[in-house]
Amino acid sequence: MTVSEPSFARALAEAAARTERMLEACLPVPDGTPGEAELAAAMRYAVLGGGKRLRAFLALEVARLFGADGAGAGRAAAAVECLHAYSLIHDDLPCMDDDDLRRGKPTVHRAWDEATAVLAGDALQTLAFEILADAATHPDPAVRARLVLRLAQASGHAGMVGGQAIDLAAGKAAGPLGAAQVKRLQALKTGALIEFAAEAGAIVAQAADADLSAIRAYARALGEAFQIADDLLDLTGSEAEVGKRLRKDAGAGKATFVDILGPGGARARAAELVAEAEARLAPYGPAAEVLIQAARFVVERRS
């Protein structure tokens, strides 16, 4: 990871550590029962000790910006990471992207088997909603119900899963996707959950509607920049650093932002998006500086 901004690096590391502790508290512990033990172990393996925790960072840092620093933001962050981990387990399955490596470790279906991977993903999705709906997340049930509703909208057929379905169809189509289709695919497949992560922090803090709109616009720009950087990494990164198989999109005939804009055009578009993210947070002054650094980080990272 290349991080030019020390305060962001510290905030990201702190968010990761805090999220890890919260996930530890929320995840089931394997007992001796055959079946349940493997399920719990696979869930933990997929969620704990891995990833940059960018989504958790966004939830925690946005909550902090609007004055919420208690357990609720941490629980929302943990829920987003559970949802994200479920999507990675299922995306890696042989019938989907068929990947053997994730975050530098064997994928769940390689470490266990396909059935355990399907079930661990299923149970992590459920756990995300269980965490959000629990009274420990917020004393006001309206906040909890809103978190659940928005996560469901971001991650279901009109969000993340819909994006994955478009992606699968693109891999089988005669020609590559056009620019508008790639943008829509990515907005659903990865953008929606990144946007929800930031929004969740604002919901937990009971921020005003205008603040929620600003945060969503910031996160939308950051999410698109993140994806462009991912496409650039896919082209130029090393598998050892990135920790997963690269350059598979080219083989599958899927178009990426880089295919459409070229590497130079993609870099220029990413810079535009960072500027857009900064502009959305400008009204919040220095308190939003770490979130602005995060937008810069997503395009500079090397893994």
Added chain:
Amino acid sequence: MTVSEPSFARALAEAAARTERMLEACLPVPDGTPGEAELAAAMRYAVLGGGKRLRAFLALEVARLFGADGAGAGRAAAAVECLHAYSLIHDDLPCMDDDDLRRGKPTVHRAWDEATAVLAGDALQTLAFEILADAATHPDPAVRARLVLRLAQASGHAGMVGGQAIDLAAGKAAGPLGAAQVKRLQALKTGALIEFAAEAGAIVAQAADADLSAIRAYARALGEAFQIADDLLDLTGSEAEVGKRLRKDAGAGKATFVDILGPGGARARAAELVAEAEARLAPYGPAAEVLIQAARFVVERRS
């Protein structure tokens, strides 16, 4: 279906028709977008036009018993059916039970492919939580958050998915499960969602805690009776009537209630459970008669 009780038969048919309409209103409609169209079509195929809708009936009828007859009970019923349909799609996958037939039709991975089946199941789980968290389900967000929490508890690692994981492990174990293990497996795998269905009706109606306890105990007895009847049908039913592959448990070396108790003992235990379900509802008098008939029905059914 053999139904000796005309008012139950009518109530079940009405619940099925009402749930079908509600599901129609909640499910995505396939548009022309490649990928999204197949996803929406597979979701609809798996949920619409099939099944007895026993879970939906329980939610609707319990809500009615406690005075709730509006859209909320119908939405809770639809959410339970989406959750149930997701579990069937994933259970039928080649890496799980590998079934080609469900409700007399090709399973989703046979009608489409495995990737679409994984995603349609994923999105149906999400949709269940989205339906419950939406303000249309109940004006009080505490009711919505409680529905979400209880569904998550019933269907996740400590509920339905946990039961499926035990079931998978049992298929690979050296010997069959004992009586206590079979009871626990079934309580998690099928009992927890049946119990939630009934409880959801009581939650929507904002029933008192004592009523919630009575309803849960009734539904627990009904759920176990349902499973015993399933095991007996598996032994004696015809595949044409039941609409799915039968007698696969014997081949997989898994123990069932019938293996443990024998057919006569299993029938006697089912009768005990029906009596238990009746006793729990006795205090509610004639208003609970249709629910009592439902408990009798689950052990008398032929499909």
